[in-house]
Amino acid sequence: MRIGWLRSPNDITTGKARGTIEKALAERRASVQWVGPFAAAAPALEALNAGAIDVTAGSSTASVTALSAGVPVLIYAYQRIAAGGEAIVVRKNSSIRTLADLANKNVAVNRGGTGEYLLMRALARNGINPANVRRVYLSPADSGASFTQGHVDAWATWDPFVTIALQTYDARVLVDGAGIGSENAVTLMTSRDFAARRRDLLQVLFDTNISDNKWAQSNAAEAGVTWVQAMNLPISLASAIGRNNAVPTSAVTERSVAEIKGVAEWYAASKIIPHLPNIDFGVIKLAS
Known part of the structure; x- marks a missing residue:
């Protein structure tokens, strides 16, 4: 096998x-x-x-x-x-406080994968036009680097990357899997x-x-x-x-x-x- x-x-x-x-x-x-x-x-x-x-x-x-x-x-x-195993995260000092604040912002996601699903699901659930949010297609490793360097404003991701972001990238949760309504x-x-x-x-x-x-x-x-x-x-x-x-x-x-x-x-x-x-x-x- x-x-x-x-x-x-x-x-x-x-x-x-x-x-x-x-x-x-x-x-x-x-x-x-x-x-x-x-x-x-x-x-x-x-x-x-x-x-x-x-x-x-x-x-x-x-x-x-x-x-x-x-x-x-x-x-x-x-x-x-679990709810804590998926999230959209932002930097702790970010002005982004709600999903509506993602308008005209760059969000790292993996194309066709969990990240893109989480972002699109969260936007739709909150009545936000996805055309107003810029999806930046990156691998998880590249997403982390871009997030820490400030090249993207938010990151839609899953564990272990959620935990890594929270504990080592100075991030906070904007919305978790439960708030997103993830299935x-x-x-x-x-x-x-x-x-x-x-x-x-x-x-x-x-x-x-x-x-x-x-x-x-x-x-x-x-x-x-x-x-x-x-x-x-x-x-x-x-x-x-x-x-x-x-x-x-x-x-x-x-x-x-x-x-x-x-x-x-x-x-x-x-x-x-x-x-x-x-x-x-x-x-x-x-x-x-």
Whole structure:
């Protein structure tokens, strides 16, 4: 099994750090090849589309974008993101106090990803014309640099970048995931080909993901340490990252499909994606 991993606080990262995935697959006489780390879900999904990896992690937004582009991906696990795990942040000394103050300002987002979704969702929810806000398309790493250097006025992002911004970039939250009305989630994904060939191993991986997730929920502080170490971040960020991300993961359900469809419909209506993908075709429901 070739797993494309991201430096992000998800159940695959947890399993890699704890050695649980390798152990579970070894019991089935299978092995893991770790590919990455990838900077974000988009390049990982490009690798999956090219047949270079079998499994990766991302988000509802990344999954929707990939499915719209015809990537043969299946979502096999779903984890709603906590309110503190997503936000639009500004510098503490910024004059921006409300979303309306973003008019004629530059906001860093990742194109077609969570950042763009969060910004567009927040603006629409508050009746603000998105044409009045300048979207600056940057990677998460470039967004952080541009934010600290004052090249952008705000940054729509997710954890660990929310925590990094708040604790090391002198930022404050303008609005969090709850205020935005985000329906985004962490999604664990596999290729359609791998699911067809080795559904048995995919089930083993999912069961291990769930076990690691339960461990993280029961040991949020320790999970935070595990994640910051995997991401090469300061240990001082561990508490907040653990608190924001030790939330339940489940198999794909009718409710989660409905929520992903909501994100997809929003993306299509906002013209972030060219057409509405078939979400039912993009999920696999494993035993839980």
